[in-house]
Amino acid sequence: MTARPVRELDTLPSLGSLYATGLRRQVAAKLPGARPASLVLPDTEHRVSGVKADTRALVAYQRLMGDSVRDELPSAFVHGMVFPAAMSVLVRDDFPLPLLGMVHLRNEVEHFAPVAVDQVLDAVAYAQNLGSHHSGTTLEVVAEVRADGEMLWRGVSTYLARGIWPGEKPARHGAGRPPFVPPVRTASWSLGADTGRRFASVLGDYNPIHLSAASAKLLGMKRQIAHGMYLAGRALATAAPHDGGYGWEVEFMTPAFLPGVVDVSIRQEEGSVSFDGWASRSGKPHFTGAVSAL
Amino acid sequence: MADKYLELVNHGGPKKLAKALGLPRPAILRRYTSGDPLIPGPLLLLGDSAQASAASELLLGWGLDVRRHALAGEKLGAIVLMLDDAATPADLSEPMLAAGAALRRLLPGGRVLSFSRPAAEADTPGSAAVRQGIDGAVRSLGRELRGGATANGVVLHAGLGIDAPSAAAALRFLLSGRSAYVDGQFLHVDSDAGVLPVDGEKPLAGKVAVVTGAARGIGAAIARTLHRDGATVVVVDVPAAGDALAKVANEVRGTALQLDITRPDAGRVIVEHARSRHGSLDIVIHNAGITRDKLLANMDAARWDSVIAVNLESQLRMNDAFLAAGLPGLRIVSLASTSGIAGNRGQANYAASKGGVIGMVAASAQAFARAGGGINAVAPGFIETDMTARIPLATRTVARMLMPSLMQGGLPLDVAEAIGFLASDAAAGINGRTLRVCGQSLVGA
Numbered sequence: 090m091t092a093r094p095v096r097e098l099d100t101l102p103s104l105g106s107l108y109a110t111g112l113r114r115q116v117a118a119k120l121p122g123a124r125p126a127s128l129v130l131p132d133t134e135h136r137v138s139g140v141k142a143d144t145r146a147l148v149a150y151q152r153l154m155g156d157s158v159r160d161e162l163p164s165a166f167v168h169g170m171v172f173p174a175a176m177s178v179l180v181r182d183d184f185p186l187p188l189l190g191m192v193h194l195r196n197e198v199e200h201f202a203p204v205a206v207d208q209v210l211d212a213v214a215y216a217q218n219l220g221s222h223h224s225g226t227t228l229e230v231v232a233e234v235r236a237d238g239e240m241l242w243r244g245v246s247t248y249l250a251r252g253i254w255p256g257e258k259p260a261r262h263g264a265g266r267p268p269f270v271p272p273v274r275t276a277s278w279s280l281g282a283d284t285g286r287r288f289a290s291v292l293g294d295y296n297p298i299h300l301s302a303a304s305a306k307l308l309g310m311k312r313q314i315a316h317g318m319y320l321a322g323r324a325l326a327t328a329a330p331h332d333g334g335y336g337w338e339v340e341f342m343t344p345a346f347l348p349g350v351v352d353v354s355i356r357q358e359e360g361s362v363s364f365d366g367w368a369s370r371s372g373k374p375h376f377t378g379a380v381s382a383l
Numbered sequence: 384m385a386d387k388y389l390e391l392v393n394h395g396g397p398k399k400l401a402k403a404l405g406l407p408r409p410a411i412l413r414r415y416t417s418g419d420p421l422i423p424g425p426l427l428l429l430g431d432s433a434q435a436s437a438a439s440e441l442l443l444g445w446g447l448d449v450r451r452h453a454l455a456g457e458k459l460g461a462i463v464l465m466l467d468d469a470a471t472p473a474d475l476s477e478p479m480l481a482a483g484a485a486l487r488r489l490l491p492g493g494r495v496l497s498f499s500r501p502a503a504e505a506d507t508p509g510s511a512a513v514r515q516g517i518d519g520a521v522r523s524l525g526r527e528l529r530g531g532a533t534a535n536g537v538v539l540h541a542g543l544g545i546d547a548p549s550a551a552a553a554l555r556f557l558l559s560g561r562s563a564y565v566d567g568q569f570l571h572v573d574s575d576a577g578v579l580p581v582d583g584e585k586p587l588a589g590k591v592a593v594v595t596g597a598a599r600g601i602g603a604a605i606a607r608t609l610h611r612d613g614a615t616v617v618v619v620d621v622p623a624a625g626d627a628l629a630k631v632a633n634e635v636r637g638t639a640l641q642l643d644i645t646r647p648d649a650g651r652v653i654v655e656h657a658r659s660r661h662g663s664l665d666i667v668i669h670n671a672g673i674t675r676d677k678l679l680a681n682m683d684a685a686r687w688d689s690v691i692a693v694n695l696e697s698q699l700r701m702n703d704a705f706l707a708a709g710l711p712g713l714r715i716v717s718l719a720s721t722s723g724i725a726g727n728r729g730q731a732n733y734a735a736s737k738g739g740v741i742g743m744v745a746a747s748a749q750a751f752a753r754a755g756g757g758i759n760a761v762a763p764g765f766i767e768t769d770m771t772a773r774i775p776l777a778t779r780t781v782a783r784m785l786m787p788s789l790m791q792g793g794l795p796l797d798v799a800e801a802i803g804f805l806a807s808d809a810a811a812g813i814n815g816r817t818l819r820v821c822g823q824s825l826v827g828a
Contacts, residue, residue: 155420274439275425276448327425327448330456357454 093215098137101173101212104293110180111188118187128255130228131183134215137174142166142206149291156326162204164329164337165322167234167242168196169292175214175230175246184216186226186250189297190308193317194227195340198244199383202333204234211235223261225251241333269342269374271367272354278323278366280315282348288319299347314344320351320376324364328355328380339378343368351375388780389791409790410531413492415560415800417584417611421445422558423490424460427453430478432468434498434545441551453485461494461558462486464521467539469499469513479520491530494558497521498545501538501571518569525567525823526788533566533789533823540573548577549812556804564764564797566789566823570813576752577811585613586807591661593617593653595644596671598624600768601718603631604795605668608803610635615661619644619653620671644671644697650704664710666806669698669717672736674770679731687732694736695743702747702758712755716805717744718798719762721821737762741817748815757814759805764821765792787822 142162150166151158162170179188204210213233220227227249234242285299297304298314305313321339329335345351350369355362361381367374392398392408413423425448428439442449442463453459462485464478482495489495497517505511517536525534537553545551553570556562580586592609596602597618606616616637620628625641632639640656642649657664672694675686698717705713722730723737744760751758764787765771771779771792779792801820804810 273451274443275450277443277446279446327457328454355448355450355454357452362454 094133096133096135098135098174098177101137101140102177104173104176105295107173107176107180108189108296114180115187115189128185128219128226130185130216130219131178131181132215133181134213135174135177136211136213138211140170140210140212141208142170144206146291147206153287153291154322154326159331160206161331162206163322163325164198164200164242165318165325167204168198168232168244168318169294171212171214171232171234172294174212175232178214178216178230186228186253190251192249192251193341194247194249195338196244196246196321197338198242199336200242200333201383202239202241204241204333208236219255221255221259222249223259225249226253226255269367269372271352271372272356272365274352275355276353277369278351278353280345280347280349280351282313284315284319284347285313288316310344312346314346317341317376320345320366321378324353324355324366324378325380328362328364334383335380336383337378337380339376341376342374345375410491410529412531412563412789413560414563414796419560421447421555422460422494423492424458425450426461426463427459427485428463428465429481430465432465434467435465437545438463438465438498441545445555453488457488458490459485459488459493460490461496462489464495464497466497466499466517469517471509472513472516475513475516475520482524486527489528489532491532492560493530493532495521495524495528495532495534496554496557497536499536499538501540504541522567522823528788531563531789533562535562535565535567536569538569538571540571543572543575547572547575547812548579549810552577552579552804552807552809553813561800561804564789564793564820564822565801565818566787568819570818571816572812573814574812578808580807580809586809587666587803588613590614590665591617591657591663592666592668592806593619593657593664594668594670595619597631598627600770601763601766601795601798602670604799605670605802606631606635606637608796608799609666609806610637612803614666617657617661644701645692647700649697650701653701654704654708654710665712665714667705667713667715668802668806669701669715672718674730674733676729676733678729682732690732691736694733695739698740699743706750706754709754713751714756714806715751715758716802717758717760719760719817721762721764721819721824724762744817745815752814757811759813759815760817761798761801761805762817762819762821763793763798764819764824766798767792767794787824789822791822793820793822
């Protein structure tokens with residue numbers, strides 16, 4: 090493992106204050122002469138020790154996702170729990186990209202072992218792999234969760250900062266992905282306008298693009314959209330095994346506007362369970378993913 | 384009237400002891416509470432009959448997770464078997480064995496449901512054989528289930544699909560916790576009549592319902608359930624039960640009517656009360672009934688005649704009055720009993736009256752249907768009430784545990800839920816039928 094500079098956080102910061110910091114920095118960046126000369130990611134990793142799950146939030150999360158209430162933490166819940174540590178990297182003064190309006194592209198998670206609700210956890214987060222994308226700059230945010238030095242959970246989230254390129258804007262290569270053909274439907278999720286607010290109240294992620302039409306419009310969205318982790322979490326509630334020892338990935342294609350109906354397919358395939366979600370009316374794909382044993 | 388044994392064997396140390404000793408452990412049944420999911424997990428839909436894809440659409444529309452193949456290791460909330468196309472006995476093998484392979488995955492309070500066609504309408508002996516065979520197979524499957532899971536069926540009459548309102552409503556009722564004590568039963572859907580409720584939580588909104596014998600026990604539970612489901616309730620009982628009746632009336636914010644239903648003009652009094660106080664009469668629940676048990680060898684005329692007069696003749700007379708009053712869309716549900724099907728020692732009079740109710744509803748169906756309504760019966764098995772609490776403890780424990788496959792008596796609420804379903808407009812395609820609420824008791828068919 091490369092030795093990175095470490096910044097110890099006393100506790101997990103609140104996401105609300107992180108969003109506020111992000112917004113302040115974005116406003117400041119708009120001032121003349123404020124733009125950083127080059128795009129370089131900070132290499133410091135943020136650590137927080139002694140993290141414990143909030144039992145009430147866990148139960149609320151399991152209820153919201155239609156998951157059974159039990160004492161192991163669902164994989165997407167772990168993501169939400171350590172998300173503030175990951176976010177704290179994105180609002181550092183030396184972080185070169187604007188936080189708000191960043192698009193969530195994909196997650197890859199290895200859930201090595203069950204995480205018990207009362208386990209004392211240490212989390213680490215850092216950013217890596219700045220990449221070039223035809224509509225902006227991508228980066229990976231890595232979060233790792235350990236107990237007594239043993240790695241239990243590791244997630245890599247990929248984000249896109251639109252309209253910013255480290256160098257030349259790359260050309261859109263080829264014809265893109267093949268057209269989406271909906272697989273056999275196994276569920277329809279009817280998502281109310283308050284879906285984002287309900288998810289936010291459980292995991293504290295009050296990103297304005299999920300909360301209301303007005304707050305989403307401020308950030309260039311037509312209406313509020315579902316949290317990617319909400320969609321993934323619901324799929325995982327049925328697709329993922331209850332104990333650890335599995336990996337999953339999800340890729341987000343188009344945002345799911347709220348309110349709306351998301352058609353879903355969850356199916357057993359050789360060695361994995363695949364899941365897809367698409368807009369009931371337009372047939373546009375929202376997400377695709379799979380769960381498989383490690 | 385809690386069943387102490389049931390509570391005991393489901394908690395803590397006694398649970399482990401009961402398990403170790405192999406004592407019967409009746410499950411705590413999954414009963415309906417507002418806001419609960421329809422079933423406790425995903426639904427496995429088996430069979431590729433003509434109705435299978437329509438069934439899938441319907442279930443997906445209710446927000447259920449519908450699997451055509453279960454995921455590895457996944458627990459299931461329900462298994463639905465589409466057997467409506469079965470034409471020869473050989474057609475049963477594949478879907479039944481597939482259901483069998485999935486049974487161990489059924490969650491506590493899970494449901495197995497079949498869709499089939501009536502044997503009586505079959506065109507060949509072979510198709511009649513497989514249709515009747517489904518009845519035996521599903522009931523047997525029901526006896527294998529544990530953890531409060533049940534197995535029931537919906538029988539679709541000729542030309543009807545799962546999109547018939549009453550087929551959808553029956554499916555929903557049998558999947559839900561409203562049917563907790565309905566086991567090993569078949570609901571026959573005869574026509575495409577019926578309207579699904581606008582608000583699923585208030586299926587009886589805007590209806591005026593009359594419940595006889597409502598001062599206590601099953602009658603009071605019926606009044607509460609109809610009120611919960613949105614109806615305005617008129618509770619009826621004899622003047623001697625006036626205090627208890629007034630309490631129930633207050634509780635359900637309805638009106639009390641003190642009336643002896645054996646009076647020749649009882650039907651007219653009920654219609655007048657409902658119309659003058661509430662503007663209409665949409666639902667009547669004939670619940671009032673008495674027992675005067677005695678071996679037939681020792682039976683006197685007073686015992687025999689009073690039971691027949693209260694339990695049967697009064698209903699026949701009131702029904703005539705309701706028909707004469709021309710109440711549009713009137714839905715009636717009568718209380719029968721499994722005693723009226725299987726007989727019970729010392730209850731020849733009671734069984735005659737309750738068997739009589741089953742005959743009465745079958746024969747009255749057309750007359751009520753002509754006015755846009757319908758009439759059905761519910762036949763409870765062993766229900767925990769004041770009446771059954773008087774049975775000696777040992778007999779009662781045996782009766783509630785050994786006979787039904789759910790190994791426990793039902794609650795008045797369980798009967799009330801079945802009545803609420805049959806009283807709703809969604810059930811208009813079910814007419815002249817008797818639904819047993821007996822936990823698949825051995826008593827009866």
